[in-house]
Amino acid sequence: MNAVYVRVSSEEQAKSGYSLRDQLQVCRNRLLSMGFTEIKEYIDDGYSGEYLDRPALEELRSDLRAKLIQNICIYDPDRLSRNLTNQLLIADEIEKSGVNLYFVTGDYDASPEGRLFFSIRGAISAFEKAKIRERTQRGRKAKANSGKIVHNARPYGYNFDKDTSMYVINEDESKVVRMIYAMCIEQGMGARTITLELARMGVKGRKDGKPLSINCVERILTRDMYYGQHYLFRQSVSKTGQNTREITDNPREEWIPIAVPAIVDYETYQKAQEQRQKNKRYAKRNTTHNYLLQGILYCSLCQRSMTAYARPGQRKKTAPKMYYYYSCITNESGNYMLEEPCQCRRIPANEFDESIWNIFVNSAKGSDNLERYIKKDVVKDYSTEIDKLSKLESDLFKKRSEITTWFREDLIDANTAKKELQGINRELTSVTSALNALRHAQSKLTITGPTILPEEILAAKTFADKQDILRRSGIKIYAIRHDDSVEFEFKKTKT
Numbered sequence: 001m002n003a004v005y006v007r008v009s010s011e012e013q014a015k016s017g018y019s020l021r022d023q024l025q026v027c028r029n030r031l032l033s034m035g036f037t038e039i040k041e042y043i044d045d046g047y048s049g050e051y052l053d054r055p056a057l058e059e060l061r062s063d064l065r066a067k068l069i070q071n072i073c074i075y076d077p078d079r080l081s082r083n084l085t086n087q088l089l090i091a092d093e094i095e096k097s098g099v100n101l102y103f104v105t106g107d108y109d110a111s112p113e114g115r116l117f118f119s120i121r122g123a124i125s126a127f128e129k130a131k132i133r134e135r136t137q138r139g140r141k142a143k144a145n146s147g148k149i150v151h152n153a154r155p156y157g158y159n160f161d162k163d164t165s166m167y168v169i170n171e172d173e174s175k176v177v178r179m180i181y182a183m184c185i186e187q188g189m190g191a192r193t194i195t196l197e198l199a200r201m202g203v204k205g206r207k208d209g210k211p212l213s214i215n216c217v218e219r220i221l222t223r224d225m226y227y228g229q230h231y232l233f234r235q236s237v238s239k240t241g242q243n244t245r246e247i248t249d250n251p252r253e254e255w256i257p258i259a260v261p262a263i264v265d266y267e268t269y270q271k272a273q274e275q276r277q278k279n280k281r282y283a284k285r286n287t288t289h290n291y292l293l294q295g296i297l298y299c300s301l302c303q304r305s306m307t308a309y310a311r312p313g314q315r316k317k318t319a320p321k322m323y324y325y326y327s328c329i330t331n332e333s334g335n336y337m338l339e340e341p342c343q344c345r346r347i348p349a350n351e352f353d354e355s356i357w358n359i360f361v362n363s364a365k366g367s368d369n370l371e372r373y374i375k376k377d378v379v380k381d382y383s384t385e386i387d388k389l390s391k392l393e394s395d396l397f398k399k400r401s402e403i404t405t406w407f408r409e410d411l412i413d414a415n416t417a418k419k420e421l422q423g424i425n426r427e428l429t430s431v432t433s434a435l436n437a438l439r440h441a442q443s444k445l446t447i448t449g450p451t452i453l454p455e456e457i458l459a460a461k462t463f464a465d466k467q468d469i470l471r472r473s474g475i476k477i478y479a480i481r482h483d484d485s486v487e488f489e490f491k492k493t494k495t
């Protein structure tokens, strides 16, 4: 049920503009405009706003307590009472009982009384919210100080014991955690490599059979909790909108330390942090290396692209030598991990870059011929598809004229004919547009050789020059490594 409360005092009755009928009208309209139809009217006719004991107001308040009302519309807070404290009191009572309160305020909003009313109400509700937050926060902190987990964040490697409010070690997952630390410390692997390796081994994370994510591996390698020292209240979350929140780091002194079962010892944890620092330094050099064939090199086995990566050699006191490779993307990206892995092997980048560039140089000098390496039949030819579709198209035309004939000879009725024709026409439209697209593509298949002058190749000295020439040549290189050689062929991509 919805309610309208109206009041006029005896003095107001004399004045115009405050009539009960006007108040009722605008309040009812306000509720109706929001789709609330079942409306009960509470009318105090000739009562002063000075006191709260008015018959209709009392009835309204008892209906509120009985939870009979969902929405209330009142002309302005002045109708509730003439003094601010009582206005606030009743408005508060209304909202506390879970009822939406609407005013048809108009001028009242802007008046000094109105501003005071609304600003005080705003302040009160903000104060109450803060009080509630403070109360729950205090409870949470007390819980944390007694050594209990306040919120189960479901960290990998642990289960949550509700009775003791504490994490307990998950035997299976903790084995994976220890393995991750071993991979990092003993083999110098970073989170990315570990993630790939785990996926390759078939280790599954918690989400519907997917491999562990790189973020999860990162967390396992960095969180203090894995050596037994956990901190609560490291961060706070504040609501910044209806569905948005902001996470901020709390100052160190606000953290609450709490002991959890350790999965690795502190020394292991420290070693992993040192290894990660080293890996970061290698990673910087990794990205600065120039790979000549990046972007144009493909795996001949699976036809997917090959990506470049660097790996440090044996660790010594000094910085290790870096080795640069190309490797099939199925081995380097987690996205491909659950498929059958490609059996190809990584190709040493520097040597291969050099041998490919030499082919260009030698053919520029006339001692070799670039075309010799280019596979001839790779340009996609659409003639078979065009033939197939043309056949289908003419069949459809034939069928269409057949149906017209059958209809004319009264072999089928109008309805059946119409249905059949609609189906055929639909199919014809798609076949025709596919044919047009293919014919257009076919007409563009005129092969032109690379427009690179021999002098350009011979003049190229910098990495950028060479890379530019390779890219402009329009070739793709498909390669596979055997025991002591790399077999490759060029394919032309430009037409």
Ligand SMILES: [Zn+2]
Pocket: 299, 300, 301, 302, 303, 304, 328, 329, 330, 342, 343, 344
């Ligand atoms: Zn491959």
